[in-house]
Amino acid sequence: MWKTPVLIVNFKLYASGVGESALKLARILDKIHQEREISVVVAVNPLDAYRIKKEVSIPVILQHADAVDFGAHTGRINVDLAKEYNLDGLLINHSERTLKIEDIDFLIQKSKELDLISVVCANNFRVAGALAFLEPNFIAMEPPELIGGDISVSTARPEAIVETIEAVKSVRSIPVLVGAGIKNGEDVKKAIELGAEGVLVASGVVKAKDPERVVNDLVDGMM
């Protein structure tokens, strides 16, 4: 398990989050992890994952995997492949890649079996509570309407953070992360004060002119 609080940076499919740019950004995040001794994880494109994993010491996870075993599947990526390439885990059910509950369960159980970390996303507290029964390592709540915007979940929906933590903890003791619109250390600080054990960030870092400055500011909010 990763030490908390944890900062997960989702590179998505931003042009600045793939290929050489992805490697450069992952190296910056690795450096900040070492300098500030904070848990940092990168969620990257599958084509970049293998190379990034070889170049950095921080955990590298997939943004998605398909709920299938090895076999006759075309254009799919599974959890076994993530394991084979020495990756550390996966995001499951991100708002931009939602899955049916049976597939979420398959991916969580398969991750456990292969000793990979599962971070399951939920769009609200009810879904978060329901997903807690599946016992992922982390539950990440992101209100979809705030993703990619400038107003953070901490500012716009503080009650949603509290409700999610209550819903999850009433089922299992699973750490809750939050994301959507997080741009600065103040947003992170508020989320942590409300009980979150980490944050997921994408656009604020991946599209930033100076990602190193932004990430150091985010980390200030975690200290």
Ligand code: G3P
């Ligand atoms: O996975 C994190 C992501 O959905 C949050 O995106 O751009 O609002 O930080 P963003």
